[in-house]
Amino acid sequence: MSSSTTLAEALANCQAEAALEMVRSQLAAGTPASQIVAECNRGMSLLGERFAKGECFIPELMFGGMIMKQVLAELGPHLAQEQQGPSVGKAVIGTVQHDVHDIGKDILIMMLRGVGFEVVDLGVDVPPEKFVEAVRQHQPQVVGMSILLTTCFKSVASTVEALRAAGLRDQVKIMLGGAAASEMLRENTGCDFYGKTAVDGMKYACQLVGATA
Amino acid sequence: MSTSSQPPSTDMEQRYQERLRRYVTAMRKGKPDKVPIRPFVAEFTAMYAGYTVQEVTQDYEKAFEAARRCAADFDWDAVVPNMVYGWAGLVQAIGLRYYATPGVELPPDTGFQYLEPPEDQAWMRADEYDLLSEDPTGYLMNVWLPRVAADVVPLGQPSTFRNNMSFLKGGMNMLAYFMAFGTQNQLLRQKSGTVPALSGILKAPLDILADKLRGYKGLCTDLFLRPQKVLAACEALAPHLWEVARSGADPQRNLPVGLWLHRGCVPFLSRQQFEKFYWPTLKWITEELWRDGIQTLYYGEGDWDGNLDYFAQLPEQSIVFHIDRSTPELCREKLGEKFCLSGGLPNDLLAFGSPEEVKAYCKKLIDLLGRDGGYIMDASAIMQNEPKLENVRAMTECTRQYGVYDQPEFVEVPPPPRAASAGTAKEDRPGCRIRRPGAVIPWEEKRKEFPEKLTGDEQLIRRVWEQCDAMAYTYIWQVLLSF
Numbered sequence: 001m002s003s004s005t006t007l008a009e010a011l012a013n014c015q016a017e018a019a020l021e022m023v024r025s026q027l028a029a030g031t032p033a034s035q036i037v038a039e040c041n042r043g044m045s046l047l048g049e050r051f052a053k054g055e056c057f058i059p060e061l062m063f064g065g066m067i068m069k070q071v072l073a074e075l076g077p078h079l080a081q082e083q084q085g086p087s088v089g090k091a092v093i094g095t096v097q098h099d100v101h102d103i104g105k106d107i108l109i110m111m112l113r114g115v116g117f118e119v120v121d122l123g124v125d126v127p128p129e130k131f132v133e134a135v136r137q138h139q140p141q142v143v144g145m146s147i148l149l150t151t152c153f154k155s156v157a158s159t160v161e162a163l164r165a166a167g168l169r170d171q172v173k174i175m176l177g178g179a180a181a182s183e184m185l186r187e188n189t190g191c192d193f194y195g196k197t198a199v200d201g202m203k204y205a206c207q208l209v210g211a212t213a
Numbered sequence: 214m215s216t217s218s219q220p221p222s223t224d225m226e227q228r229y230q231e232r233l234r235r236y237v238t239a240m241r242k243g244k245p246d247k248v249p250i251r252p253f254v255a256e257f258t259a260m261y262a263g264y265t266v267q268e269v270t271q272d273y274e275k276a277f278e279a280a281r282r283c284a285a286d287f288d289w290d291a292v293v294p295n296m297v298y299g300w301a302g303l304v305q306a307i308g309l310r311y312y313a314t315p316g317v318e319l320p321p322d323t324g325f326q327y328l329e330p331p332e333d334q335a336w337m338r339a340d341e342y343d344l345l346s347e348d349p350t351g352y353l354m355n356v357w358l359p360r361v362a363a364d365v366v367p368l369g370q371p372s373t374f375r376n377n378m379s380f381l382k383g384g385m386n387m388l389a390y391f392m393a394f395g396t397q398n399q400l401l402r403q404k405s406g407t408v409p410a411l412s413g414i415l416k417a418p419l420d421i422l423a424d425k426l427r428g429y430k431g432l433c434t435d436l437f438l439r440p441q442k443v444l445a446a447c448e449a450l451a452p453h454l455w456e457v458a459r460s461g462a463d464p465q466r467n468l469p470v471g472l473w474l475h476r477g478c479v480p481f482l483s484r485q486q487f488e489k490f491y492w493p494t495l496k497w498i499t500e501e502l503w504r505d506g507i508q509t510l511y512y513g514e515g516d517w518d519g520n521l522d523y524f525a526q527l528p529e530q531s532i533v534f535h536i537d538r539s540t541p542e543l544c545r546e547k548l549g550e551k552f553c554l555s556g557g558l559p560n561d562l563l564a565f566g567s568p569e570e571v572k573a574y575c576k577k578l579i580d581l582l583g584r585d586g587g588y589i590m591d592a593s594a595i596m597q598n599e600p601k602l603e604n605v606r607a608m609t610e611c612t613r614q615y616g617v618y619d620q621p622e623f624v625e626v627p628p629p630p631r632a633a634s635a636g637t638a639k640e641d642r643p644g645c646r647i648r649r650p651g652a653v654i655p656w657e658e659k660r661k662e663f664p665e666k667l668t669g670d671e672q673l674i675r676r677v678w679e680q681c682d683a684m685a686y687t688y689i690w691q692v693l694l695s696f
Contacts, residue, residue: 014437057483062433066332098323100313103429150560150599151256151266151324179515179538180594184561197480 007036011043012050014060016067019043023071033078040071045114052199058107065110087118089209090140094122094131095178096155101148104178104198108144111202115211128155128162135168142205145191146178153180157189164190173208177201219246221288221406228406232290234623236408236589237467240508240533240553243624244586248579248616250289250609251410251555251589253512255296256324256597257605258283266598267316270325271301273390277397284407287609291410293471294397296595299325300390303696306382308363311336311425324597329428336360337426339435342442345426346449348647353689357426362692384688391691411510413461413470414694415502417495418447418454419482420475425693429476436486443490449644451494455501456639456650457690460683462507466626469508469533472499479519492523503531506629510555513537514594521547537593545582554582555589558608563592563600568607575611583616590616653685 007026010019019040026036047064050056072079091112095105102124109119120138122130135143143163147156156176163169175193176186177200186194195201206213222228235245259269262279269276276295284292301314313319313326330336336357337345345352359367364379366372401407416424422443423429435443458470476482477491499509509532511524516538524534529551536544536557544554557578562571575590582588590612592600640649648655656675667674 016437051480054479057480057486059433059436059482059486062430063437066430066434098319100326100328102329149324149326149597150564150594151322151597153564153599180560182559182561184559184565188565 007039008043008046011040011064011067011071012046014047014056014063014067016063016070019067020070020074023074027075027078033075033081036075037072037079040068041114041116043114044068044110048111048114048199048202052197058103061107061110062103065106068110088116088211089142089205090118090120090138091142091144091205092120092122092131092134092138092140092172093144093146094126094134095124095146095148096152096159097125097127098155099147099149099152100124101146101178104148105144105146108146108177108198108201111198112205115202115206115213117205117209117211126159128159131159132162132166132168135163135172136166140172141208143172143174144201144205145174145176147176147180147185148178150180153185153189156181156185156191160190173204175201175204225403225406229402229408232406233408233467236290236410237626238621238624239586239589240469241530241624241626242551242553242587244618244620244622246618246621246623248583248612248618249291249589250287250591250612251291252287252289252591252605252608253293253296253410253556253595254280254283254605255298255595257600258296260598261286261602265315265321266297266324267314267321269297270299270315273300273302273393276300277393277400280397281400281404284401285405287605288613289407289609291408292401293410294394294401297324299696301325303383303386303390306386307365307379307692309692309696310361310363322598327424329430332428332431332434335426335428335431337422339427339431339439342435342439342446346442346445346644349449349453349644350648350653350686350689353693354653358689358692361425383692384684387688387691388684409468411471412463412468413458413507415454415458415470415472415498415509416694417472417474417477417491418450418498419443419477419491419494420473421450421454421693422446423476429481436490440490445643447490447494448642451498452639452642452645452650453690454694455498457687457694458498458502458509459505459507460651460687462502462505466506466508466629469510470502472509472511472532474511474513474515474517477520478513478515478517481515484519487520487523492520496523496527499527499531503528506627508533510535513539516540518543524548525551527551533589535591541578541581549582549587553587553589556591556593557582558590558592560592560594560596560599563596563604563608566604568603571604571607572611572615575608576615579612579616586618586622651683651686652679653682653689656682 007022093109109121112119120134173192176191177195181194183194193204203213236249238245239249256266258279259266262282264275264279269279276297280292304312311328313328315321315323355368359365364375366376398409423432462470477487502509511532512535514537518539525547533553534548535555541557639645656678659678
């Protein structure tokens with residue numbers, strides 16, 4: 001590995017040991033933890049770009065996520081003492097009710113955080129009212145629903161309906177992704193956007209808030 | 214193609230034979246009289262028969278009945294005897310922890326789902342690869358089962374009443390369940406002349422590692438941190454997965470073994486990762502099965518466009534490739550010359566489209582994939598409760614009317630090319646040194662407990678011992694594969 005590799009590049013290329021070493025040496029040199037996190041996020045964003053170009057796939061994203069988790073664990077105590085920078089936008093993301101799959105959702109969240117979004121992760125099997133509550137509380141620009149199972153088509157429709165009934169539908173854009181999602185499902189459930197991949201979802205969210213993907 | 218279709222025979226045995234010939238001919242790349250219809254209908258059958266998903270998941274007799282109702286009412290050539298395969302009874306009998314069950318954690322009208330624990334609580338820990346690879350059957354029984362089954366006590370800890378009962382309840386109920394499949398197949402044949410779509414089960418070694426052992430996320434990390442261990446585990450699992458598939462296969466060799474492809478395709482694995490980790494052992498198993506005359510149905514869940522070139526390496530007719538989200542045109546181009554294709558009718562179209570749209574799509578699929586035979590009509594993904602009934606009817610009617618061939622060229626399945634090989638043939642493979650495929654307590658070990666000189670026929674004693682032993686082997690591997 002060339003000595004000119006940056007921390008962001010090490011993350012983008014899934015070089016776990018190199019990335020962690022650099023984090024430690026930057027901390028020792030007095031770099032603020034928030035600055036290190038920002039660079040790591042850039043690395044995750046680069047990793048997302050590699051994924052979008054087909055240069056790497058989900059195992060790399062997962063492994064990158066694991067490295068990021070370790071980095072954050074190292075930085076944890078330092079981060080708590082620092083002020084966080086502003087986010088480019090807010091997103092509320094969850095897997096729809098009765099569906100417990102999380103991989104697609106987690107990838108999207110990783111990518112959104114990578115480009116500077118503040119993400120509220122509602123987890124899996126999220127009932128419509130929980131989406132409503134989160135939108136009311138956090139006022140995101142975008143809601144993302146992940147769906148893996150065709151049995152859960154109804155959950156997408158009922159979430160959109162619940163947001164509408166709560167008078168929140170016009171305040172947010174709703175995007176849809178996951179193996180069971182499609183343009184036809186989007187159209188039939190009244191969502192705003194269907195993303196075939198997490199990268200599509202991330203780009204759509206960026207476009208909504210005028211951020212760079 | 215012609216559009217005049219003969220109605221099915223009224224004599225059920227004759228109808229069964231007609232359908233079997235049609236189904237088998239298509240799978241062997243021949244041209245039957247009609248495009249066979251073999252829908253993978255799961256929760257749809259419950260909806261149709263007026264049951265909740267909970268009812269068919271808990272009570273397999275209801276699941277069987279629901280499948281029979283569909284088979285009787287729709288002109289389908291083949292169905293899976295029970296596509297809602299996971300049976301909650303067994304899950305409860307041994308306390309399996311990796312399920313979310315309708316009526317328990319899930320609403321009564323939602324299909325069961327697998328739960329993947331957090332990475333640090335994976336059913337198999339990252340440092341246990343050597344244990345697994347050395348003796349897969351022993352590992353499953355001693356380490357894995359106590360973790361996934363609430364009632365099973367880990368090896369070396371004091372046994373409990375619940376532990377002992379779990380093996381009685383698990384073993385006897387699994388047998389009862391599998392035996393019920395035999396009855397169901399007979400009833401399908403007698404009542405509606407319907408052919409069972411599959412016989413036996415197979416999963417790719419890497420999928421088993423991801424789905425039931427390490428978890429997909431944990432496995433992703435392993436691909437980077439301990440790739441050689443992952444490879445060794447795939448090698449060690451392969452002969453056992455082959456054995457399970459072979460022992461459940463159709464003795465007549467008419468029906469394929471069902472292979473549920475899961476996380477091997479892009480983007481779950483890169484092509485390089487697929488080539489290195491996923492493909493070599495899956496290819497080996499498929500070829501070994503084919504050597505015994507056993508076809509494998511590759512149910513390609515998701516989009517396998519990036520992997521079709523690999524499948525094309527397999528011997529002609531050795532597989533049937535089922536299209537979920539793969540591109541039908543590309544499947545035809547890459548695989549259509551050598552293998553039968555099935556599926557490709559989008560599930561969202563069945564859920565949201567009109568019968569006319571469904572019919573138009575069916576015609577398109579038949580023209581594209583079934584012009585000269587070698588195509589089976591089905592939806593893309595397994596049909597749960599999303600399709601509209603009128604759309605399933607439209608798929609059936611259109612295929613029957615439009616999918617008729619003028620000059621059929623039926624194919625007879627040749628007898629198995631050689632006597633089906635027993636697990637002993639794989640003794641020299643990795644993962645077989647301590648316990649060969651099909652064995653839990655090998656005869657050699659048991660033999661030591663008998664007097665050196667036996668008064669009667671030792672081979673008879675051995676054969677019966679090994680038959681009994683194989684049942685225990687089936688138990689642990691079927692818990693892993695089917696439940």
